[in-house]
Amino acid sequence: MTTALIEDLEWRGLISQTTDRAALLKDLNAAPISFYLGFDPTAPSLHVGNLVVLLVMRRFQLAGHKPIPLVGGATGLVGDPSGRNEERSLNEEATVAEWVARIRKQLEKFLDFGASKNSAVLVNNLDWTKKLSALELLRDIGKHFSVNQMLSKDSVATRLEGGGISYTEFSYQVLQGMDYLELYRRNNCTLQIGGSDQWGNIIAGLDLIRKADGGSAHALTIPLMAKSDGSKFGKTAGGSVWLDREMTSPYAFYQFWINTEDSDVEKYLKVFSFKDRAEIARLIETVKVNPGAREAHRELAREITTLVHGGEQCANVEAASKALFGQGELRELDQETLAAALSQLPNSKISAKESYPTWVDLICATGVVDSKSAARRIVKEGGAYLNNEKISGEDFAPTSKDLVHGKYLILRKGKRDLASVEVES
Secondary structure, X not given: OHHHHHHHHHHOOOOOEEOOHHHHHHHHHHOOOEEEEXXXXXXXXXXXXXXXXXXXXXXXXXOOOEEEEEXXXXXXXXXXXXXXOOOOOOOOHHHHHHXXXXXXXXXXXXXXXXXXXXXXXXXXXXXXXXXXXXXXXXXXXHHHOOHHHHHHOHHHHHHHHOOOOOHHHHOHHHHHHHHHHHHHHHHOEEEEEEEHHHHHHHHHHHHHHHHHHOOOOEEEEEOOOEOOOOOEOOEEOOEEOEOOOXXXXXXXXXXXXXXXXXXXXXXXXXXXXXXXXXXXXXXXXXXXXXXXXXXXXXXXXXXXXXXXXXXXXHHHHHHHHHHHOOOOOHHHOOHHHHHHHHOOOOEEEEEOOOEOOOHHHHHHHHOOOOOHHHHHXXXXXXXXXEOXXXXXXXXXXXXXXXXXXXXXXXXXXXXXXXXXXXXXX
């Protein structure tokens, strides 16, 4: 089963580097193992980039192995050296503790924390790091680290070529290495997985296990995700795409996936979907033979939105997507979902009154068209809509009866150009 797992990960493009592959496969096939993946609380939520490695962890658990998700309450206070020539901002301990708690809850959506033999075990490295004195860290852990090897790490070397690096960030790999040793001792953890940028830190942990305890363990890293055009994955005009619905609404989350470029759909299906190879191959073929249908994009968006936000939220945002383009009733949408959908559109705000400006004036105010003459032409050509109803006259002005949920006017130009007007009390 584990051989099939590793082969599947390779087919999906999810293996960057491993230590001795033959030894890793032998141990994985001999019996279920415990393995860990660390998440540092550098924000109140995980983002879609974290999903890449988190779903690999889920795949290992589904294959029978025991996951140990680690939330870095200690390493989050220090900060992993970034590739930029600057130190990370250090967050207050109370802030990091709050973020740890929030991320813990998110992890429960993806892993089974029940009572089975391979149920996930959630740990926080602050539990063992905070008790350690500086002298104990230097005597018991620091003596096993070679400064020459630490200096050769890419992120450290890059910083040394620039403005330098603080002792705090330089020591990060010592703390992460100590995490692996601690879990090796406590939980018989013999595999660490992580992004390919964590290879140096993971190897430091393997060396520490060998030097401190004479033991051996494994490492497996996953390639960092990038779009086919070279731009950063998980970024939009509005910033990062978060897993927390308060930071990225379920509607915006769904739209991120459904707007995937055709050139990226195959890669995203392999990385994020749990569909079998045959179904993924079928969906990839639909992109080639009927790209306008966007079946693969919808299936991708539906599966991941359901996984992250649940089936009910996914159904709500799909209904909103259809209703906005005239394939459903806008007034049947719940206000929260509609508000989230409209927040993604060009919009303007007006004060409440008995009557409102004309459709021509409103569409111009949103910026969808750049002149009133252009807006009038749209009306004449039959391409003007309010709340999915066609507008037939240039002088048409909505009233309070036209407000959806008592505060929204949804304007559409043609089939796809949408805008909204919010009426403020």
